[in-house]
Amino acid sequence: MAIRDDLITQITTNIAAHSNVSISQELPFDQSGIPLYDKNMGVIYVDEQELNVEQLYRTLDQGNVNQTTTTVNAYLSVDAKNEYSDINTVVANLLIARNVVTNVTESNSDYETEITDDVITYTFEYNFITV
Amino acid sequence: MAVINVTGGDVAILSLGNSSTLAEPDNAAVFQIPLLQDVSVSTAPGTVRYSTLDSTSSSAFTTVVENEITFNMLLDDDAFFGNAGVTDNEVATNGLWSTSNSKTEVFFSISFEGDTTASGGYYLEGKGFIGGLAPSASIDGAVWLSPGSIIVNGDLTKQTL
Numbered sequence: 001m002a003i004r005d006d007l008i009t010q011i012t013t014n015i016a017a018h019s020n021v022s023i024s025q026e027l028p029f030d031q032s033g034i035p036l037y038d039k040n041m042g043v044i045y046v047d048e049q050e051l052n053v054e055q056l057y058r059t060l061d062q063g064n065v066n067q068t069t070t071t072v073n074a075y076l077s078v079d080a081k082n083e084y085s086d087i088n089t090v091v092a093n094l095l096i097a098r099n100v101v102t103n104v105t106e107s108n109s110d111y112e113t114e115i116t117d118d119v120i121t122y123t124f125e126y127n128f129i130t131v
Numbered sequence: 132m133a134v135i136n137v138t139g140g141d142v143a144i145l146s147l148g149n150s151s152t153l154a155e156p157d158n159a160a161v162f163q164i165p166l167l168q169d170v171s172v173s174t175a176p177g178t179v180r181y182s183t184l185d186s187t188s189s190s191a192f193t194t195v196v197e198n199e200i201t202f203n204m205l206l207d208d209d210a211f212f213g214n215a216g217v218t219d220n221e222v223a224t225n226g227l228w229s230t231s232n233s234k235t236e237v238f239f240s241i242s243f244e245g246d247t248t249a250s251g252g253y254y255l256e257g258k259g260f261i262g263g264l265a266p267s268a269s270i271d272g273a274v275w276l277s278p279g280s281i282i283v284n285g286d287l288t289k290q291t292l
Contacts, residue, residue: 056273057205060167062140065205065274105273131273 003070003101003128004049010100011044011074014093020084021076029075037075038119042084044094047073056131067105067131074124081118094124104128135243142252144242145170145202147230149221154238156246156254157292162223163246166205172241172255173199174287198257198283200241206266206275227279231261239281240290248292256290259283 008025015021023044029036037045049072057065074094078084091111098109106129114121137143147162148154154161177194204210213226222230222237230237236258244252263280 057168059165059205060137060140060143060170061163061165063166063205067273105270 002049003126004046004072006100007072007074007097007126008046010097011046011094014097015044015090018084018086018090018093020086021090035075037077037121041077041079041119044074044076047075065131067129070128070130072126072128074126076122076124077119078122079118080115080120083120091122094122098126098128101128104130139245142242142245143167143170144246145200146240146242146246147220147222148238149235151238151256151258153220153222154240154256155290156240156242157248160217160219160223161240161246162210162217162220164202164204164227165207165210168203168205170200170202170241172287173197173201175199196286198259198285198287200239200259200281200283201263201278202280203276203278206277211266211277227261227264231264234260236260236284237281242292244292246292250292252292254290254292255287257281257283257285257287259285 008023012023015023021042021044026045027048029045037043049070052069053066055064056067078087084090095109095111098107101107108127109124111122111124135142144156145164145167146154146156147164152158175197177197178191179194180189180191182189211227213224213229215224217223238258240254240256242252242254244250259281261279262282263278266275266277268275
């Protein structure tokens, strides 16, 4: 199962108690060049995962060991003027969803916000390193 | 005259065997240590310095040569713990750990230019004892790593394939 699928499953579980937020599995998630998370506030969209493979060890017999960094972004937009009272909990639950991915040497998640007009867009970034 | 390029993946090879024949690089039953990160050959003549009244510089004479092979490797389970399926080379059967632990003398060769007769390459051969194994693991390293050495018993001999 792809890391993106694991994340969607875990986020679905983590936000089950928050009725004002839901998650979409849709890909791609734009319409006429406009991201759907800008139109559908309160819906989390998870982007396709991106892989970056680097050489971790080189050996004299070319038995090289690689490490793969998988990056997944997720987006959530909410009304800036009427932000959910539980938005901090929702954000925390989205961040810890990374723990569902196991057998990694490193897993990180963070987010940043951007306010455009009356909309706050939360952009989450998940990084997983596997060998 | 040219540098010896080792990037091909089949040039710098450390091979072991329980006889000198089995340790030859092109022997069908040779045990080639996989996943070596580096290998070093150290040959250090012992010297004694002395001074005489008629010279302002010290003089020296040599004693014995101490030879050692050192290496670092990623651990391969068969190479380290042995492969019971190998019946024609006891070092491969027992693996590096058991061979070191039992202090069994092994024969070895270090290929400098590959392991095929066609290469006509140079290699060094000798015998000695496996030591210096210190496997370690960390989450940052992700895999088991170990240094190792062969404490050479006697000479390193130059050979060609």
